[in-house]
Amino acid sequence: MSLVVVGSVAYDAVETPHGKVDRMLGGAATYIALAAGYFTKVSIVAIVGEDFAQEDIDLLSSRNIGLEGLERVPGKTFFWSGVYSNDMNDRATLVTDLNVFADFDPKLPAAYRNEPYLVLGNIQPALQRSVRDQMDGVRLIGGDTMNYWIKDYRDELLATIRQWDFLLINDSEARMLSGENNLRRAASAILDMGPNTLVIKRGEYGAVLFRRDSHFMVPGYLLEEVFDPTGAGDCFAGGFIGHLAERGVDLKSGKVDKRDLGRAVIYGSVMGSFCCEKFGVDRFRTLTRDDIDARFREFRDCTEF
């Protein structure tokens, strides 16, 4: 079943211990859509400036991603620049030029309004809500957020996620949102806020999915070399929702197959791990569904007992 992805499409400059790239395609919606496109038909809603390159349009188009909702306006595309620490567990933002993204007011093309799956990248909670309100009978909705919205836009964020089926955040965000340090109790508090499914991403340590009656844990894939972790969390989201959409899962149902949930988390981990293997979106230029399924099996081989 097809999926609408809303969020940023950007240019990034990134420096890691392995090198430096001055300008490359980035943005949450880009990574989510590229990852999800291996599993299902994806349509993007985002905004870019006049500087957005044809080769980047071509890459997205070639990957099962509909661009009818990619608005192109005068001005420059969102630009972000960051530098990673030596162990790549920390990063400092050097530049955030919102540019045309500052006035992003997502408008869904009529053809998208009846799509069954919606995933909202990390943008202002009120915008996330406005997208949801433009959709008719969406079957599954969820997304991401970040510390900034949790801290300074808490009420708006709470009103937004109350309507969501799933929330994907990292562990420090989960602790901040819930006020609980213990992950299990943090999860329980967040499930009280609306979502029936919570995925807590733990970076190199993996992820945990929580529902009222169960949880599923996966350790992080052990890469020999992490070139650039930029976008890994969004690729996790893309693999996760992509698999749910591929399987037609309805998280609201009381009869969700636990294996679909676990496998969605594994596909999320698989896509996040591939993302780190090259700079920016480069890994997705050559990655195949066979590669993805091989790594899925590798996860099983090294976690089954």
Added chain:
Amino acid sequence: MSLVVVGSVAYDAVETPHGKVDRMLGGAATYIALAAGYFTKVSIVAIVGEDFAQEDIDLLSSRNIGLEGLERVPGKTFFWSGVYSNDMNDRATLVTDLNVFADFDPKLPAAYRNEPYLVLGNIQPALQRSVRDQMDGVRLIGGDTMNYWIKDYRDELLATIRQWDFLLINDSEARMLSGENNLRRAASAILDMGPNTLVIKRGEYGAVLFRRDSHFMVPGYLLEEVFDPTGAGDCFAGGFIGHLAERGVDLKSGKVDKRDLGRAVIYGSVMGSFCCEKFGVDRFRTLTRDDIDARFREFRDCTEF
């Protein structure tokens, strides 16, 4: 098959956000033996002072642990005191009084010399080696070490672990020992140092077992409440080696069943998780093998996909 455990038996004073205990039974050999005792017959080799309490002797005796090798000498038992940070990810040592442990020179009772399994808690590498030299035809040997020996006794440590089948250390120790930041490459370098099996413990994030041709990963058990993490790593070691001894596994064999290895890591994780539920060794006063097997199944339930 029965197991000899060599290491410290101590008294600890511990403060965590949940409370404070001024004096309680502790020490690596204590925790390893208590955990392993649920799986196999255990014999301890350690040293204590005249202050060592009869009730602690009674606890160990009641748990399948042979005490013929527990030397009792004039003076006081090893005493350690520490305080944990609020999130319990760090701890500061307040007091380390080696007392009678300063002259520990482990001597194996004749009856232990033909035991098939030997695990060496974290003590000076030369002492670990002397124990190994006292054993005839030991089938499986391994143990733990720490940053201090890695840094200041490197040659002695390398000569010691060269004879081991398995080494159990945490991730920062693995990085220090190997000089590699990446865990997979760190593991590869350490497997070149002698052990055919390496277990890297990652605290709340779980553990990874590495062998030349494979690895096995387990995420950390999610406790609602961590009362006191003291001894959790040693209990992991006890559950791990305990299961291998129970199954009669020979790690040197080319035909090791991968499931035995994975399950040993799971039993290690199970025992480490129980250890954190109460102060010191208290959880083991009531814990049953049924509790252990129930948590083992819980691990399967929340990791299988």
